[in-house]
Every structure is written in structure tokens, then in C-alpha cells.
Amino acid sequence: MMIQLVIGVVFFVLLFILISLEVINKTxxxxxxxxxxxxxxxxxxxxxxxxxxxxxxFLLIGMMVIVGITKRxxxxxxxxxxxxxxxxxDPVKILILFSILTAILSALLDNVxxxxxxxxxxILISVELGLNPIPFIIxxxxxxxxxxxATLIGDPPNIMIGSAAGLGFTDFIINLGPLVLILLFSHCVLILLFxxxxxxxxxxxxxxxxxxxxxASITDKALLIKSLSVLFLVLLLFLLHGxxxxxxxxxxxxxxxxxxxxxxxxxxxxxxxxVEWSTIFFFIGLFIMVGGLVELGVINFLAEKYLxxxxxxxxxxxxxxxWVSGFLSAFLDNIPYVATMIPxxxxxxxxxxxxxxxxxxxxxxxxxxxxxNGTLIGASANVVSAGISGRSGYKISFMxxxxxxxxxxxxxxxxxxxxxxxxxxx
Amino acid sequence: xxxxxxIDKKAILVGDNFNSVLEAVDALINIFEKRGLLPVSGEEVKxxxxxxxxxxxxxxxxxxxxxxxxxxxxxxxLIGVWLPAAPLVTEEGPVSxxxxxxxxxxxxxxxxxxxxxxxxxxxxxxxxxxxKGATQNEIIQYFNTMVIRKELTVEDIMTTNxxxxxxxxxxxxxxxxxxxxxxxxxxxxxxxxxxxxxxxLKDILTQGVPDYIRxxxxxxxxKTLEPFEALLRNENNIKVKDIMRPSKRGLPKExxxxxxxxxxxxxxxxxxxxxxxxxxIGIVSETDILQKVLRx
Numbered sequence: 001m002m003i004q005l006v007i008g009v010v011f012f013v014l015l016f017i018l019i020s021l022e023v024i025n026k027t028x029x030x031x032x033x034x035x036x037x038x039x040x041x042x043x044x045x046x047x048x049x050x051x052x053x054x055x056x057x058f059l060l061i062g063m064m065v066i067v068g069i070t071k072r073x074x075x076x077x078x079x080x081x082x083x084x085x086x087x088x089x090d091p092v093k094i095l096i097l098f099s100i101l102t103a104i105l106s107a108l109l110d111n112v113x114x115x116x117x118x119x120x121x122x123i124l125i126s127v128e129l130g131l132n133p134i135p136f137i138i139x140x141x142x143x144x145x146x147x148x149x150a151t152l153i154g155d156p157p158n159i160m161i162g163s164a165a166g167l168g169f170t171d172f173i174i175n176l177g178p179l180v181l182i183l184l185f186s187h188c189v190l191i192l193l194f195x196x197x198x199x200x201x202x203x204x205x206x207x208x209x210x211x212x213x214x215x216a217s218i219t220d221k222a223l224l225i226k227s228l229s230v231l232f233l234v235l236l237l238f239l240l241h242g243x244x245x246x247x248x249x250x251x252x253x254x255x256x257x258x259x260x261x262x263x264x265x266x267x268x269x270x271x272x273x274x275v276e277w278s279t280i281f282f283f284i285g286l287f288i289m290v291g292g293l294v295e296l297g298v299i300n301f302l303a304e305k306y307l308x309x310x311x312x313x314x315x316x317x318x319x320x321x322x323w324v325s326g327f328l329s330a331f332l333d334n335i336p337y338v339a340t341m342i343p344x345x346x347x348x349x350x351x352x353x354x355x356x357x358x359x360x361x362x363x364x365x366x367x368x369x370x371x372x373n374g375t376l377i378g379a380s381a382n383v384v385s386a387g388i389s390g391r392s393g394y395k396i397s398f399m400x401x402x403x404x405x406x407x408x409x410x411x412x413x414x415x416x417x418x419x420x421x422x423x424x425x426x
Numbered sequence: 427x428x429x430x431x432x433i434d435k436k437a438i439l440v441g442d443n444f445n446s447v448l449e450a451v452d453a454l455i456n457i458f459e460k461r462g463l464l465p466v467s468g469e470e471v472k473x474x475x476x477x478x479x480x481x482x483x484x485x486x487x488x489x490x491x492x493x494x495x496x497x498x499x500x501x502x503x504l505i506g507v508w509l510p511a512a513p514l515v516t517e518e519g520p521v522s523x524x525x526x527x528x529x530x531x532x533x534x535x536x537x538x539x540x541x542x543x544x545x546x547x548x549x550x551x552x553x554x555x556x557x558k559g560a561t562q563n564e565i566i567q568y569f570n571t572m573v574i575r576k577e578l579t580v581e582d583i584m585t586t587n588x589x590x591x592x593x594x595x596x597x598x599x600x601x602x603x604x605x606x607x608x609x610x611x612x613x614x615x616x617x618x619x620x621x622x623x624x625x626x627l628k629d630i631l632t633q634g635v636p637d638y639i640r641x642x643x644x645x646x647x648x649k650t651l652e653p654f655e656a657l658l659r660n661e662n663n664i665k666v667k668d669i670m671r672p673s674k675r676g677l678p679k680e681x682x683x684x685x686x687x688x689x690x691x692x693x694x695x696x697x698x699x700x701x702x703x704x705x706x707i708g709i710v711s712e713t714d715i716l717q718k719v720l721r722x
Contacts, residue, residue: 074644081647120641216646391637
């Protein structure tokens with residue numbers, strides 16, 4: 001048992017480091033790790049597969065298909081161009097509106113999809129305005145991580161926390177929605193402080209934006225109607241979770257099947273390509289490894305240490321989780337981090353009391369989501385938008401992103417600490 | 427196998443004064459008919475050959491005429507030869523020698539190898555000029571030095587001495603080459619003529635459309651952008667090494683035709699560089715397959 005413990009912990013820590021350094025593909029690492037844990041007898045095979053949280057897996061798959069089909073309609077591009085024209089190409093207003101749009105879309109879709117769709121439009125518009133696109137891209141990436149926090153489906157940590165803690169779509173909106181609005185407002189103020197001076201544009205340049213014909217973005221009107229209907233239906237069923245007892249994962253799978261049926265029978269294979277299978281298998285591998293850590297007693301050990309440090313004080317526990325999660329997520333991948341923290345928080349719940357553990361879950365979600373803003377590598381959305389920007393000739397260095405991201409992260413974490421304290425802890 | 431083995435000495439006509447290729451063909455077919463080698467009447471065969479001639483000249487630039495007919499149900503390859511005393515002047519050019527081929531609808535297995543061996547002699551041996559004034563026996567002797575491989579390889583159908591470019595070629599020069607030679611693909615080679623990459627016309631066009639535009643998916647809303655402006659300004663500053671890609675294509679010269687064709691189909695390539703070891707010795711394109719195999 002001792003040898004298993006040592007190897008198990010060493011390998012898990014190693015995995016964490018390798019994933020964060022991106023030396024080897026993280027999905028392959030997670031799968032190898034899972035098989036190693038099974039082969040060493042840390043978890044038996046049967047139990048290993050029961051460790052996988054299928055709610056998370058199917059919710060991810062379902063939403064990937066729905067969003068993948070919806071984005072083909074050109075709707076998101078349409079909205080972005082329409083917004084830019086509504087404010088007559090005023091760069092300051094575009095900077096703010098695009099950040100808000102990214103935040104809203106990130107709450108409803110997932111962050112990476114959102115920035116994949118919006119970043120090219122953002123670059124196009126800023127280049128046409130004769131401006132450096134980097135402030136626009138950084139602002140949107142940061143806003144995407146803030147917005148994603150607002151809903152169950154906005155960010156993978158929320159999906160995992162929601163499933164483990166039995167928190168639904170409505171719970172997230174009610175508890176984190178108001179906070180996200182406050183944070184988004186603060187984000188916009190900070191972004192204006194950072195970048196407002198750089199936003200000078202001639203009328204000639206602004207006229208170029210007005211030449212864009214946003215209606216031409218909609219490539220398939222029928223598909224647009226079908227996918228929006230299904231997306232709204234799915235969101236509605238998420239909201240009605242309390243009444244209909246259907247889990248979000250089931251709703252998402254149903255929505256995906258319905259949309260595939262409506263969108264065209266021959267392209268089914270094609271639609272399944274929208275699923276990022278490597279992400280799915282990353283989750284599967286992680287769940288098995290974390291299950292192994294629970295078996296080894298590692299999680300129990302960590303939880304007891306945590307309780308000793310905080311003396312079971314709920315305020316101290318919640319607030320420390322916000323900050324610790326924030327800073328760790330800034331440097332580490334927040335998905336394995338949250339996967340590890342979930343059993344730990346469950347264990348804390350046994351001591352502190354299930355009824356009062358709620359704020360700790362929210363603290364975990366807040367820290368994990370907002371922490372992603374801390375550095376360029378803190379969240380996939382940052383990496384993806386910096387990648388697109390770099391390939392278009394506007395390289396964003398680690399330090400350039402981090403100097404803005406870190407400020408935004410610290411300020412939003414501070415606001416969140418106050419929010420959690422005022423709302424749950426007095 | 428030797429080419430001489432395929433040809434009956436009696437089907438080699440030397441010196442007769444025919445006024446056209448078709449006249450010689452008729453004489454050769456008469457010989458075949460007399461000897462009972464034809465599955466259908468001589469007239470039928472003459473008609474088939476004339477129909478083929480009408481679809482396009484069968485005269486190769488080297489002065490070798492290869493009138494041919496594909497006959498239904500025929501299971502052999504008959505070759506007749508006419509060597510005029512002096513090159514016959516025709517509208518398409520001078521004819522130094524005529525090979526008349528009769529084969530099955532799908533072509534006998536040996537048909538293409540024979541053609542390729544003739545083509546090879548033309549490029550290596552000063553053929554057919556070296557046969558001038560030869561007798562039937564001398565012709566057979568020469569034909570016996572022409573070895574026919576049963577398996578045609580890509581080397582037989584590729585374009586030799588292909589146009590290439592270097593890393594330091596500017597994309598302005600590259601565009602000129604593409605434009606003047608009507609090409610859309612060039613291998614990039616080093617000083618040893620080793621293939622180190624490839625560039626296509628698309629790679630140049632890609633330079634005119636920045637990455638973020640390509641990612642938009644649908645650019646119909648864009649009416650005012652002028653993507654090539656910057657490209658035209660910079661075409662003498664951007665070099666091939668900046669836009670070339672590592673070549674994932676390339677087949678050894680021993681590759682069979684079927685390997686070439688299936689590579690073209692499965693990988694979607696239109697051109698494949700042919701290598702001798704590491705050295706680039708030719709390029710085969712889908713057009714080469716059409717011209718030299720399907721309509722060879």
C-alpha cells in the first residue's frame with residue numbers, strides 16, 4: 001500500500017506538472033495515468049469505470065454538438081458585426097461591447113468556442129480601424145473567463161462542481177450571476193483605464209466598418225432557426241431542472257440528438273466531429289486517477305490538513321479556497337485541479353456539515369474560473385486567442401498578457417471575496 | 427523481353443513509297459489479314475484506326491508515328507513497322523518511322539511497356555534517325571537491343587528536368603514562373619537538387635489573405651478589403667523559404683503506375699515529385715497519367 005501511495009502521488013503530481021508545461025499531450029497522459037492506476041491495483045477495473053462522472057461527460061458531449069452546429073449558422077459573427085456598426089465603429093464602445101458579448105456567449109457556449117468564433121472578427125475590425133488588435137483580444141479573453149463563471153455550462157469546472165454538488169443551472173445563475181455582472185462592470189472599467197488612450201481612429205476608418213454587410217454572414221437561415229430553437233429549448237429545460245427532474249446531461253444529449261435530426265440526416269458523422277474527443281478522454285482519465293487518489297487516502301489526508309489549518313472555520317475555508325484556487329489555476333490547468341478538489345470539498349462537507357458547505361463550492365468555482373485570467377497559460381481561452389493573434393501577425397507575449405491578466409485576476413478575486421463573505425458568511 | 431520478339435520480320439516494310447501514314451497502315455493490315463492474324467476483317471480494322479486518327483494526331487515530336495487500333499475481343503499485340511527511305515512530310519511534321527499497333531480494347535499488358543521503350547530509345551539513342559537506310563534484319567537486330575519491361579514505372583511517364591525553385595527565390599519570381607509556365611506546383615530544392623520542400627500557387631494566395639480572415643469561415647460580408655495590396659507590395663521581400671512547406675509527397679522512381687494513381691487519388695495530390703534516392707529527377711502529374719496512360 002505504501003509503495004502504491006508513493007507511486008500514485010508522484011505520478012499524479014508529475015502529470016499535473018507535465019500537463020501544465022504542455023510537454024506531452026494531456027489526454028494521452030491522463031489515459032496512461034488512468035491505466036497505470038488500474039494496473040497497479042490502486043483502483044480495480046470495475047470501480048475505475050464507476051469513478052467516471054458520466055453527467056459531466058454527456059453534458060460536455062451534448063453541448064459540443066449543439067454549439068458546433070449552431071456556430072455554422074454564422075449567427076455569432078452576425079451579432080459581432082452588427083454591434084460594431086450600431087456604435088458607428090467607435091473603438092472605445094467596440095472594445096467594451098465585444099468584451100460584454102464575449103462574456104455573454106461564454107456563459108451560454110463554452111469559452112474556447114466563443115473566442116474561436118469572435119477573435120477573428122475582433123482582429124478584422126480592429127485592423128480595419130487601423131488599431132492594434134491586441135487590447136481587444138486580451139480584453140475579450142479575460143471577459144470570456146469571467147462570463148463563463150455565470151452558468152453551469154459556461155466553464156468545465158462549473159460542470160464538474162454542478163454534477164458533484166448537485167447544483168443546477170438556476171443555482172449557478174442565482175448565486176454567481178450577480179457576481180459576474182459586478183465583475184464584468186469592473187473589468188470594463190479596468191480595460192478602459194488600460195487601453196482608452198490607444199483608441200484613436202479617423203472617421204475614414206470608421207466608415208470602412210459601416211461598409212460591412214452583416215446580413216451576408218448568415219449562411220443558412222433554416223439552420224439558424226433550428227439551432228436557436230434547440231438551444232433555447234435546452235436552456236429552458238436547464239432552468240426547469242427543479243420541476244422536471246431531468247439532469248442537464250440528459251437534456252443536453254436530447255437536445256443534441258434533436259438538433260442532429262433537424263439539421264440533416266446525412267451529416268451525422270460530420271456533427272460528431274464537433275465533439276472534442278481528446279477533451280472527453282482527458283476527463284475520463286482524470287476521473288479515474290482522482291478516484292485512485294481517494295482510494296489511496298490522499299484526499300482524506302489533504303482534507304484533514306486543510307481542516308487543521310482553518311480550524312473548521314467556514315469563513316477561513318471559503319476565502320482561502322477562493323485565493324488558493326485562483327493562484328493555482330493561474331498556473332495549472334484548472335480542470336485537473338477542480339477534479340482533485342471536488343472529493344476534498346466533499347470530505348470537508350462531512351466535517352463542516354453538508355448544509356453549510358455551499359459557499360465553499362461557490363468559492364471553488366470562483367477561484368478556478370477567475371484564476372484562469374492570471375496568466376497567458378491560465379485558461380484555454382487565453383491560449384487559443386493568443387494563438388490566433390500570433391498567427392495573424394500580432395504576437396502576444398506571456399508577459400504582455402499576464403501584466404493585464406494578473407491585475408484583473410487579483411481585483412476580481414478581491415471583489416468575489418467580499419461578495420462571498422457578505423452573501424453567505426455573515 | 428526484347429522489342430524484336432514482338433515483331434514479325436514480314437511486317438517490317440522498308441523503303442516502300444507510301445504517300446501517307448495511313449497508306450502504310452493499310453499495307454501492314456493487309457499483311458496481317460493475309461496471314462490470318464486478325465479477328466475481324468481488314469476493312470474493319472482500317473476503320474478503327476482511322477477513327478482513332480481523327481481524335482488527334484498519333485505522331486510523336488521525335489518523328490515516330492504510332493497509329494493504333496483497339497479491337498474488341500482481340501487478345502494479342504500486333505506490331506507493324508514502316509521505315510521510309512526519307513522522312514515523309516506530313517501536315518503534323520516529318521515522319522521517320524511508323525509503328526502500327528493493334529491491341530485489345532483494354533490494351534495488352536505489353537502495349538504500354540512497348541510504347542515506353544520506344545519513347546526511351548527516342549530520348550537516348552538518336553532513334554529513329556540511326557535506322558536510316560537499315561535493312562529488315564538490321565532493324566530486327568536493333569529492336570532486339572530494346573528491352574521491354576513488363577512493369578511500367580513512374581520513371582517512364584514522368585516529366586524529366588522539372589522546373590524547381592530555391593529557398594531564396596522571391597515570391598515575385600515564383601509568381602512569374604507559375605504565370606509563364608502555366609504551373610501551380612514547384613518542388614523546392616537545395617544546391618544538390620535534393621527536395622527540401624514544396625510551394626504551390628495556393629501558398630502565394632494564402633499570403634494575400636491573413637490568418638484571421640481565413641478563420642472567419644464566411645467572408646461574404648466583406649466587400650471592401652483588398653487582400654492582395656500588401657502582397658503585391660511585399661512580393662520581392664517574401665522568399666520561398668518563408669512560405670514553403672515540408673514536402674509530404676515524393677515517390678521513388680521505381681514506383682508503379684498504380685501506386686502513383688492511388689497516391690494521387692487518396693492524398694488528393696495533383697503533382698508528385700519523383701526521387702532517385704534523395705535527388706529530384708522528375709514530376710508526375712495527373713495530366714501525365716491522362717496523356718501517357720489513358721490516352722497513350
